[in-house]
Amino acid sequence: MNQGVFFLQNLFNALMLGGLYALIAVGYTMVYGILRLINFAHGDIMMMGVYFAFYTAVIFSAPPLVAAIVAVAGAAGLGFLIDRIAYKPLRNAPRISALITAIGMSFFLESFAVVAFGAVPKPFIQIFKDKTILNKVVMLGGARIPLLTFLVILLTLVIFAVLFLIVYKTKIGMAMRAISMDIPTTALMGINVDGVIGFTFALGSALAAASGIMWAMRYPNVYPYMGFMPGMKAFIAAVVGGIGSIPGAVVGGLLLGFIEIFMVSYFPTMSGYRDAFAFIILILILMFKPSGILGKKSVEKV
């Protein structure tokens, strides 16, 4: 394989992985932008979304697309509920209380999954067993790219396009941006702030579930702790890109995807440290540009 082909192959893998990180990272960044809260349960919402898809497909023998839609909707509802039950009562409490609650919510979801779904990994791919078309390989300039990779990249692009339309072109998107600047003044405009916050949780959770489903198509296992590492890396992506900034989450996610894929491909001996790269980047960013690539210098609200 020549250098160009090798690069192309990795480029597509990096785009796919980076896009999946970005989809999760957006959920972290939106919630942080509005509530200054790191929703540590976000990765676990992704995991729940994958289980929703899995069981919808297995129990109701629903077609994959239907299972995916049910799962995305279910995750959105779950995200909304988590905000109502766990975070909303703490809106006026010190920030650390909500943060600890988020960690607790993460443990709860993981343990719940162990109890309810079992700790043994389940093969996700079985729900796509008839969809061998996704495993077809497309030849592109000598590189062999699975159709699935194209599909994931395309879907990610479409989802981001919809997200940007919602955030920058709709009324509720405008309210979301306003809340991230000034909550009391947004309420003075007659806007139900808790409703918009709930919507934000639902939206972020839906994106996480979408990402999780595509993740499970690529790495076809479902298990209760599957959300931990992607969630962690997406969180790092959000911080690296500048937490609170949606374009930042995209940049951070792609950056992490690229570094992970290319480090492993060009330095195969380091592949054991695959998960460490993200944390090294986090440390570097926190040392040299703590506000992130696209983040604004944070001004403490008083």
Added chain:
Amino acid sequence: MSEEIVLQLENLHVYYGAIHAIKGINVKVPRGKIITLIGANGAGKTTTLSTIAGLVKAKTGKVVFEGRDITNKPAHIVNRMGIALVPEGRRIFPGLTVYENLMMGAYNRKDKDGIERDLEWIFQLFPRLKERIKQLGGTLSGGEQQMLAISRALMSRPKLLMMDEPSLGLAPILVDEVFEVIKKINEEGTTILLVEQNALGALKISHYGYVLETGSIVLEGPSNELLENDMVRKAYLGVA
């Protein structure tokens, strides 16, 4: 008085923790008038407006708006009932454009034509906002931000417009302009509750005034009489 009362505060008490910020005030705002609350820093003027707007909870007493008890209703409900607040320090959304800021004010309105008409009206009041329509709110000067904050509140077509220190931090020439505009808005039919440290400016354009000192109303009366009052002249107008 046969005039219709839009807003009434009845024996209102507000606490911040252990601090008794508002100590049983009674205020009446008749329809179509400008009523002003004047007083020094810390007298409780902002607290009064925040309590009416639903941002701060009252301990006892009542806020009655158009005959309905709205005490301690959440801020977004109060706004939907027809009360808009121009908050202290303007509080425009710095990362939204001027147009988006105005649309935030009109968030709950469905009448597209009405919104268009009100935009035209606002651009007549403040031609400079029209020139800056696509700029981010945070890039406006202090005076322009104040105009935007007033316009944003007007975009909800309030039955009662409350303003918290609209003249604060503005150049003297702009202060006069803002008071002129408040008068004009009132003459076009909006009832106004105005809170000011600039007692002279506020009393000149208002119909009736209340003087607030450390949470209590110490004096009230028609504004032209307050302007002549010795105590007001000494304490608030700087005239011996």
